[in-house]
Amino acid sequence: MRSFSFVFSLYLFTLLTGTLSAQDSRERYALPKNTHAFTKALEKGTRTKEGKPGPNYWTNRANYKIVASLDPKTAIVKGVATITYLNNSPKSLRSVRVHLRQNLHRDDSPRSQKVEITGGVTLGDVTTWDPNTMQPTDGVRRLRRSGTVLSISLRKKIVSGGKVILRIPWSYKVPKVGAPRNGRIGEDLFYLGYWYPQMAVFDDVESWVADPYMGSGEFYMGYGDYDVSLTVPSNFIVRATGSLANAEEVLSARSRDRLEMASQTEDVVHIVTAAEVAKPGIMADADDGKLTWRFVAENVRDFAIGCANNYMWDATHAKTEDGKTSMIHAVYRQKAQRGWRDAAAYARHTIEFMSKHVYPYPYPHVSACEGASGGGMEFPMMTTIAAGNRQRSIHGVVTHELIHMWFPMIAGSNEKRYAWMDEGMTSALTALATNDYWKEDRSDEGEIAQYAAMAGKDWERPTMTHSDHYGVGAMAYGIATYAKTSAAFLQLRAMIGADTFYRTLQDYVKNWAFKHPRPEDLFATFSRVSGLDLGWYFRTWFFETWTLDQTITNVEFKDGKSFVTVADMGTATAPTTVEVTMADGSTLRQTIPVTFWMKGDRSKVLEFDGEVIKATVDPDRCAVDNNRRNDRWAK
Numbered sequence: 001m002r003s004f005s006f007v008f009s010l011y012l013f014t015l016l017t018g019t020l021s022a023q024d025s026r027e028r029y030a031l032p033k034n035t036h037a038f039t040k041a042l043e044k045g046t047r048t049k050e051g052k053p054g055p056n057y058w059t060n061r062a063n064y065k066i067v068a069s070l071d072p073k074t075a076i077v078k079g080v081a082t083i084t085y086l087n088n089s090p091k092s093l094r095s096v097r098v099h100l101r102q103n104l105h106r107d108d109s110p111r112s113q114k115v116e117i118t119g120g121v122t123l124g125d126v127t128t129w130d131p132n133t134m135q136p137t138d139g140v141r142r143l144r145r146s147g148t149v150l151s152i153s154l155r156k157k158i159v160s161g162g163k164v165i166l167r168i169p170w171s172y173k174v175p176k177v178g179a180p181r182n183g184r185i186g187e188d189l190f191y192l193g194y195w196y197p198q199m200a201v202f203d204d205v206e207s208w209v210a211d212p213y214m215g216s217g218e219f220y221m222g223y224g225d226y227d228v229s230l231t232v233p234s235n236f237i238v239r240a241t242g243s244l245a246n247a248e249e250v251l252s253a254r255s256r257d258r259l260e261m262a263s264q265t266e267d268v269v270h271i272v273t274a275a276e277v278a279k280p281g282i283m284a285d286a287d288d289g290k291l292t293w294r295f296v297a298e299n300v301r302d303f304a305i306g307c308a309n310n311y312m313w314d315a316t317h318a319k320t321e322d323g324k325t326s327m328i329h330a331v332y333r334q335k336a337q338r339g340w341r342d343a344a345a346y347a348r349h350t351i352e353f354m355s356k357h358v359y360p361y362p363y364p365h366v367s368a369c370e371g372a373s374g375g376g377m378e379f380p381m382m383t384t385i386a387a388g389n390r391q392r393s394i395h396g397v398v399t400h401e402l403i404h405m406w407f408p409m410i411a412g413s414n415e416k417r418y419a420w421m422d423e424g425m426t427s428a429l430t431a432l433a434t435n436d437y438w439k440e441d442r443s444d445e446g447e448i449a450q451y452a453a454m455a456g457k458d459w460e461r462p463t464m465t466h467s468d469h470y471g472v473g474a475m476a477y478g479i480a481t482y483a484k485t486s487a488a489f490l491q492l493r494a495m496i497g498a499d500t501f502y503r504t505l506q507d508y509v510k511n512w513a514f515k516h517p518r519p520e521d522l523f524a525t526f527s528r529v530s531g532l533d534l535g536w537y538f539r540t541w542f543f544e545t546w547t548l549d550q551t552i553t554n555v556e557f558k559d560g561k562s563f564v565t566v567a568d569m570g571t572a573t574a575p576t577t578v579e580v581t582m583a584d585g586s587t588l589r590q591t592i593p594v595t596f597w598m599k600g601d602r603s604k605v606l607e608f609d610g611e612v613i614k615a616t617v618d619p620d621r622c623a624v625d626n627n628r629r630n631d632r633w634a635k
Helices: 005-017 036-044 101-105 253-262 334-340 343-357 391-403 420-438 445-454 474-496 498-512 519-530 535-543 594-598
Strands: 061-071 076-086 093-099 127-129 140-146 149-158 163-173 183-185 189-192 201-203 207-209 224-233 237-240 269-272 290-300 305-308 311-319 325-333 365-370 376-379 382-385 550-558 561-568 576-582 587-592 603-609 612-617 632-634
Touching (some): 253 311, 334 391, 343 420, 376 391, 550 632, 561 612
Parallel strands (some): 325 365
Antiparallel strands (some): 140 149, 269 311, 311 325
C-alpha cells in the first residue's frame, strides 16, 4: 500500500469531529437490526453488544480418533472414526448432525458445480459406545441422509454437560485432480480434504447449523482434538494437520536429524532433495511395504492430509512473537521446484508477519503442500496449492492460504454464510503481507478495478449473501467476497489508521480465538476499538450494492481565491479528501467529513487561497471509487 500517514490523520480527524447523530444521519445508513436469533443470544448473555463473547458463552466440542488407510491403486480411503461429542450447551440434544462431504460426488446429491461421480461415502454400521467399557450400545434410533448431511436420532438424549461416543466406519474413492479442494494425481499424489465424518456445529445463536456442501461455498466447523493414523505405502511422504507422533517409526534417522536441524537454524533445510526423491534412506524400513503415520492435534476445527511418493521436502521454523517457534514445511514435486523453491521462506514470513500484527500463531507447525486442486485451499496447519512455476504466484497463494490460519482457523467464523469474513479479510492482509515481504508499496488498485467491473451491474449481490445463494456464477461470488471486501477493509484501514486497524484485529482474534464470531461481533469490535460509529460504513459495503463516485465538477478562480466544487454522485458515500496543486507548485488538502454527505447534500465548494491548477479526489487512491475517470481536474 502507499504511505497513508497524512491522509490517516485527516480521515481520523474528520471522523472524530464529525460524530454521527440521530439528527443528521439518514436512516438508510444505519446497520440493519439484529436478527431475532442474535437478539436472543444477547439476552442470554452468550454475546455482547461490544462484540465480545458474553459471560454465558459456550461451544460444543468433538474429539476424533481416526484409524484409516489409503490404497493408491484403487484410490480408496477406508477407516473408522470414533467421535466423542461433548454437549456444553444448556440444551439436551435428541439428535446430532454429521457432515459426509464426499457425498458431493454421489449422483443424487444437489450441487452447484460439475464434479466427478465416485459414489460418495459408503457407511458401515453406525453405533454408539459406552464411555466406560468402550463397548457398542444400541443408542442409534434412526439414520437419515440428505445430500451431504447425516442426521442421527439417538435413543437417549445428550444432556447438558453430557457426551455421546459415535463409532462410524466409512470409505470413499478419492476424486481426480480438479475436485473441489481435494483430489489425486494418478497413483502418486493425494490430498485428503473433507474426507472423514465430521460433526456439524451446534452454536449459541442458531442451534444446529448443517448447511449441505454443494461444491462452491466453504465451511463452518467446530473445534476439537484429533488422533489420526493413516496407513500408506512405505514410499509415501505424509504431511498432515497435527504433530507427527511416531517419527521414529516412519522416518529414517537421516530425515529426523535434518528435521532437528531445521528447528534450530535460520536457514531452510532440505529434508528431501531433488536427487533423493523416491530413493532409499528417507523412510524407516517396512517389512510389509506399508507404514502407518500417526498425527495428533489439539483445538483445531478440521484435519487434512497431503501425501505423495514423489515429494521434495523443505523445512525451517518461524518465531511467533510469544517466545515460541513453529515448524514450517513445504512439500512439492520436482516439476514445480522453480516456483516452490522458496515456499518455506514465504510461509515463514507469513507466520511471523501475522504473529506480529494480529495474534501469535498457536500451533506447532504449518505445511504448504503442492496438492491436487486448482488454486489453493486452507486447512488447520495445512494448505493445498496447485502446481506452478512462477515465484510471485506461489508466494501470493502461500501467503493467502496461510493467513487463513487466523481467519477462519483461529477465529472460527461461518465461511459458508459469511464467506467475506475470512476471504475478504485474508485478501486484505495478503496485500499488506506481500508488500512487507517484497519491500514494495503497492496499493489495492487491482482489486478495486475488479470490483468496479461488477459495481452497479444487475448481477452484483450484497457481500452478506450466503455462498450458495449468489445464483449467477462464481464471478459475482468471487468479486463480492474477495475483491470488494478486501478493498473495503483496506479503505477502512486508511480511514482509521493502520495502528487502529491492527489493534482491532488483535482484539477480535483474542476474544474469538477457538470460538464462533459473527458479522455483528466483527462490526461492533471495529466501532468499539476505533471509538467511532462505523455502522454507516458496514451498512454501505457489506449489506448494500451502493457505489461510490466522488468527483471534481468545477474549479473557479476569482479575486485571488479558488473555489473547487466536489460532487457526491454515487449511492455510497465516504469522507472525501481533495488535494490541489497551486500555481506556485505547492499542494494543499482538505477533507469533507462523511456526515456532510449523509445529511443529503450532493455537492460542496472548497475554498483555497491562490490559483488552483490541478485538483484530485482521493489522491492516495485508497477509496473504493468505481469511477476513477472523473477523479481529477487540470487547468
